[in-house]
Amino acid sequence: MMNQQSSIALQRRILSLMNKTADKRYHEFLEKYPTLEQRLTQQQVASYLGISHEFLSKIRKKSLLRNR
Numbered sequence: 370m371m372n373q374q375s376s377i378a379l380q381r382r383i384l385s386l387m388n389k390t391a392d393k394r395y396h397e398f399l400e401k402y403p404t405l406e407q408r409l410t411q412q413q414v415a416s417y418l419g420i421s422h423e424f425l426s427k428i429r430k431k432s433l434l435r436n437r
Contacts, residue, residue, distance in 0.1 A: 392432075
């Protein structure tokens with residue numbers, strides 16, 4: 370059985386998936402877990418964000434172009 374903190378975290382994650390753009394979710398992921406992206410595959414990150422790895426690649430490319 371889930372404890373209260375796990376339940377709250379799950380509810381926040383579901384609301385994020387429903388209400389935020391993939392771009393926003395990706396940037397929040399990077400802020401919350403700054404070193405995790407280097408340890409995971411692109412497929413794992415995309416799955417966590419609820420998007421395809423192809424779409425994640427487009428988001429990353431767009432982000433790199435913006436930061437130049």
